Amino acid sequence: MSVFNRTGLDKPEARVPQSNLPRQLTQESAEKVTELSGDDRRGFLKRMLSVSSGAALGGVALGGMGATKALAELSSEANLPPNVPSWTRTLGQGVLTKPYGEPSSYEKDVIRRTVPWLTADTISSISMTPLQDLKGIITPSGLAFERYHAGVPDIDIDQHRLIINGLVERPLIFTMDELKRFPSVSEIKFLECPANGGMEWKGPQMEGVQFTHGMISCCEWTGVKLSTLLEEAGVKPEGKWILAEGADGSGMARSIPIEKALDDTLVVYGQNGEALRPEQGYPLRLINPGWEGNTCIKWLRRLEVGDEPWYMREETSKYTDLLADGRARKFSFVQECNSVITSPCPEKPWRAKSGADKGEPSTGWHEIEGMAWSGRGSIKAVDISFDGGVSWVNAPLKGLVISKALTRFAYRFKWDGEPLLLQSRAVDETGYVQPTLAQLREQRGLNSIYHKNSIHTWRVESDGSVRNVQLG
Amino acid sequence: MSNSGKYFVGTGLIALALLSLSACDTGKQQLGDAASTATATIAVVAEGQTGSGIQYGFGRAVTAEEVAGWDIDIRPDGQGLPPGEGSVEDGEELYEEKCGSCHGLFGEGEGRWPKLAGGMDTLTHDRPEKTVGSYWPYASTLWDYIHRAMPFTAPQSLSDDETYAITAYVLNLNDLVDEDFVLTRDNFTSVEMPNRDGFFVDNRPDVSNPRCMDNCKDPASITIVESLLAATSNSDEEVADDVVENNVTSDAAGDNSVTESAGKPVYDSACKVCHSSGLAGAPIPGDMADWEPRIEQGIEVLYSHALEGFQGESGMMPAKGGHTQLEDDAVTAAVDYMIE
Numbered sequence: 055m056s057v058f059n060r061t062g063l064d065k066p067e068a069r070v071p072q073s074n075l076p077r078q079l080t081q082e083s084a085e086k087v088t089e090l091s092g093d094d095r096r097g098f099l100k101r102m103l104s105v106s107s108g109a110a111l112g113g114v115a116l117g118g119m120g121a122t123k124a125l126a127e128l129s130s131e132a133n134l135p136p137n138v139p140s141w142t143r144t145l146g147q148g149v150l151t152k153p154y155g156e157p158s159s160y161e162k163d164v165i166r167r168t169v170p171w172l173t174a175d176t177i178s179s180i181s182m183t184p185l186q187d188l189k190g191i192i193t194p195s196g197l198a199f200e201r202y203h204a205g206v207p208d209i210d211i212d213q214h215r216l217i218i219n220g221l222v223e224r225p226l227i228f229t230m231d232e233l234k235r236f237p238s239v240s241e242i243k244f245l246e247c248p249a250n251g252g253m254e255w256k257g258p259q260m261e262g263v264q265f266t267h268g269m270i271s272c273c274e275w276t277g278v279k280l281s282t283l284l285e286e287a288g289v290k291p292e293g294k295w296i297l298a299e300g301a302d303g304s305g306m307a308r309s310i311p312i313e314k315a316l317d318d319t320l321v322v323y324g325q326n327g328e329a330l331r332p333e334q335g336y337p338l339r340l341i342n343p344g345w346e347g348n349t350c351i352k353w354l355r356r357l358e359v360g361d362e363p364w365y366m367r368e369e370t371s372k373y374t375d376l377l378a379d380g381r382a383r384k385f386s387f388v389q390e391c392n393s394v395i396t397s398p399c400p401e402k403p404w405r406a407k408s409g410a411d412k413g414e415p416s417t418g419w420h421e422i423e424g425m426a427w428s429g430r431g432s433i434k435a436v437d438i439s440f441d442g443g444v445s446w447v448n449a450p451l452k453g454l455v456i457s458k459a460l461t462r463f464a465y466r467f468k469w470d471g472e473p474l475l476l477q478s479r480a481v482d483e484t485g486y487v488q489p490t491l492a493q494l495r496e497q498r499g500l501n502s503i504y505h506k507n508s509i510h511t512w513r514v515e516s517d518g519s520v521r522n523v524q525l526g
Numbered sequence: 527m528s529n530s531g532k533y534f535v536g537t538g539l540i541a542l543a544l545l546s547l548s549a550c551d552t553g554k555q556q557l558g559d560a561a562s563t564a565t566a567t568i569a570v571v572a573e574g575q576t577g578s579g580i581q582y583g584f585g586r587a588v589t590a591e592e593v594a595g596w597d598i599d600i601r602p603d604g605q606g607l608p609p610g611e612g613s614v615e616d617g618e619e620l621y622e623e624k625c626g627s628c629h630g631l632f633g634e635g636e637g638r639w640p641k642l643a644g645g646m647d648t649l650t651h652d653r654p655e656k657t658v659g660s661y662w663p664y665a666s667t668l669w670d671y672i673h674r675a676m677p678f679t680a681p682q683s684l685s686d687d688e689t690y691a692i693t694a695y696v697l698n699l700n701d702l703v704d705e706d707f708v709l710t711r712d713n714f715t716s717v718e719m720p721n722r723d724g725f726f727v728d729n730r731p732d733v734s735n736p737r738c739m740d741n742c743k744d745p746a747s748i749t750i751v752e753s754l755l756a757a758t759s760n761s762d763e764e765v766a767d768d769v770v771e772n773n774v775t776s777d778a779a780g781d782n783s784v785t786e787s788a789g790k791p792v793y794d795s796a797c798k799v800c801h802s803s804g805l806a807g808a809p810i811p812g813d814m815a816d817w818e819p820r821i822e823q824g825i826e827v828l829y830s831h832a833l834e835g836f837q838g839e840s841g842m843m844p845a846k847g848g849h850t851q852l853e854d855d856a857v858t859a860a861v862d863y864m865i866e
Contacts, residue, residue: 174628174638177799178678204681219593227588235584258753286582297599303681305674307599356596364601365664367671371656374725380649382661386728437739442748446739475748479737487735497732501654505730513750526749 163187166197167264169253177205178304180247182268185394185425186401191242191272191453191460195326198271200333201247204303207353211329211337214301216321220358223288230337234323236278236286241320242459243343244427245350246270246389248373248504255500258522263399266510266522270427272460273334275341276324281316283357293359297366298340301355308349309363310342314387318343321354344429344458345387346504348373378499391488392507393426393436393463393480398520404469405518415471415518422449422465428482429458435481436463442475442511442525443490449478457483474514475525491524598682600670604715607669611710612691614698620688621695624677627805633657633699643699646720659700663725665717669693679799679847789863792856796847801864807841811864821865828865829858 133139157164166181173179180201183193200206211230219225250269253260260266280296289312296315300306310319320341323330330336335352342349348368363369363385375383397420398404404416426433432455437446449465463478480488491508513523600606622631630636633643645655654660658668673689675681684692694709697717703709709717793801793811800808809816820828833854835845846852 171638175799175805176802204675204678217588217593217596219588219597225588225593226585227592228585232584236582257751261753282582285579286584299596299599303675305598305681307674358597358599360601362601362603364599364670365667366599367667367675370664370667370725371658371662376649376654376656376661378650380654380724382649382725383728383730384725386730388728388730390730437737441745442750444741444743444745444748446742475750479735481737486731487737489733489735493733493735500652513752522753524751526751 161187164197166199167268169260169265172253178203180249180269182264183271185263185268185270185396186399188396191425191456191462192326193271193273193460195273195328195331195334198245198273198325198331198334199247199269201269201347202302202304202333202352203306206332207302208332209301209337209353214337214355216338216354217356218283218287218359219356220297220360221290221293222284222359223290224286226287230323233278233283233321233338236282238276238324239279239320240274240276240324241341241343242272242274242454242456243341244270244272244389244458244460245341245347246392246427246429247348248346248386248389250392251506251508251510252503254524255495255502255506258524261400261522263394263396263401267394269347270460272427273325274327275320275322276327277320277322277338277341280319280321280340280357283321284315284359287359289359292361295360295363297356297358297360297364298349298351298354299356299358300335300351301353306348306351306353306368307364307366308351308369309360309366309385310340310349311385312359314342314345342387344389344431346373346389349387373504375498375502375504377497377502383502386505387429389427389429390505390507391426391428391430391433391480391482391486393424393433393478393488394510395422395424395438395476395478395512397421397423398476398514399512400520400522403519404514415516417469417471419466419468422467422476423452424449424463424478425460426463426478426480427458427460428480428484428486430486431483432457433461433463433480434483434485436461437479437481438463438465439477439479440467440474443477443479443509446479469514471516473516474512475523476512476514476520477509479509492526598670598674600666600673602664602666602715604666604711607666607711607714608686609711610686610690611708612687612689612694613708614691614694614703614705616688617691617693617695617698620692624684625692628678633696642696646700649721649724657700658696659702659720661721661724663719663722665693665697665702665714665719668696669714672696679796789856789859789861792852792860793863796852796857797860797864800847808843809864817865825861828861832857832861 131137133141164184164187166183168176168179168181181199183197183199188194188197214230216228216233217226218228247269251266254266258266284296294312296310296312298308298310320343321338322341323338325331325334330339335350335354338354339352340350340354369384373386375386377383396402404420406412406414406416422438424436426436433451436449436451438449439446447465449463452462452464455461463480488507488509491506494506494508511523511525513521515521597606621629628636628639629642630639633641635641641655642658645657645660648655648660662668669689672692673682673684673686676684676692690709694703694707697703697709698705698707702717702719799805801810804810804816809820811817831843833846836843846857
């Protein structure tokens, strides 16, 4: 509810509880004044003075037009027509006030978030992408989920080196400038932690799409094809595996089969048109399109060619998938076909955020929207169910459809306020259909942590709220 | 690459030689391109970037010495292991000094830090304990990881012998070697891990979900499992708001609690791991309730505890946080930074 309606001050008692008015004014004016400066501030304080005394002396009545104008400035309608907004009547900041631009201060809640109990500390931890606030398929670099095991190293690009050694004809060392002389490619690919969704094998517990699916990002990556570098070094015939190793304190390292390395693996220095962000591996990282994010070694310092895998910590103790019978899958590289609805979701309920019907369910037309992806190629189709998977309708894909990239789908739907069990189910170019959680559990049990790509269910309540549920 | 003309001639010839050897189909196309670059201009080279076979000549040969400094990986067959040895007995002492505060004196793991020992035969349990002994297939992984990444606050600080000793001790904690065992490069591959045959190569896709569109299941058969959070909450929107609010608040507090100073780099590299998380009772910068009683003792007391170590009811602080290589000035600057 706004403080004032369009007809003015004829019934102030109906809109502003009198006892609260002075305190409310004081609080709001204090906030307002901090945003002003110079003449603005003096003028504002002067007007506030008249309002305060008017309120104090007049009690119920609020005085003349001066007070009306000042209060209108405090109200949520001050910048709405027919009033002329404050930003129209003043000048904004000049160029280079912020030489590197940043989001509007009003977008302050669009940030990465973590789940504190997941890890022992923040140095070896993970934060998630705010999928609920993103549009299109590109994840802004500053919002891409981060995962590392010894903090973000502060690497001087001029002192960074990449060594290629092992079973090669010509062991080589490169500066970053030298790497950038090789022919480059730019490709849009998703990057996903295999633990995405892994907190929910045993049951739902995360009330937000940022936490159920936020260990994923999709960026345009620019760099050299790994095959180009390997040809430069000359892989010996017995070379069957590559060890990629990072320059961070964890020395993060993984074994990659030579077939992948020669297929589509990239050694990248660019992300969304600029240098990699430090959290994403500045100045150099590997991208294995469609594969577990942890294979995409950040702060890449070394590539060794060998005839066998190395069985590093992150491919034995971690990132192996324990099954119910006590055996575990190893080298489970591919991120299988997955999808999730991002609108609505627990963070974006079908309820009015403001206005006269604030908190009321938003019945009527909605565009249900979400994202799908597959590590095996392109998304072929996405289906949506409103009844927990009893029946499905096809949801058209939207925008670019790129192999191993996030792909948008959308479906226009007129909601009558009935509760829904909302699901999405993606199909990739290999014909693989995203499975149910029951199917995954039947094959793998409850303890495999990684690779939970099952159909996700949001329950839309009749009040418009959205909850994370699992169906049995 | 003294001049571009000479360079391109050179690469063209190398490409020619390589392609003659490989004689692959894709190479034949490239052969033409490469050959033309040998006598032509930069523009022609730019058109020749369609396939493999080019030697660009960027970078330089890496020396054996350079490789040796960075090539630290160890394989299950022992490839990569340096000469050296370490006993369980020496390992115990090193472990208690460098590892126990996180991993627990018996490898049981403090808080959410990894548990290293025990858990034998639990892999089929509801809550399996995946430790070095119960899960890891190869001892080489243990040596490699300790050497490359441990201790957490000082990676790549252990000598080869220290690594052998700590590896031996962790194996002993898992009852895999006796307490008088001395681990060496020569006997390394004789250590057999209990779960070495517990892994198999990825065989997914392991499920097949038909793309049914109608009457896919009986609506009456659907049961709904809610999250604990939702079940205990009056309003889901409040839950979402709480999550947002808490994060925003804690982020802001973190930003306000510290400002740039000379002590920051020291803090970041030597103090942060404990002091940012409160590990071992370490006071967290910006937490005034934590710091006030300490600051009241006077700055000299704070300096002396940081330099010489401290053991008390509130927690323990090793001398210089275990980073004895630090100059005293660096440590006191870090203290200043933390209480600013």
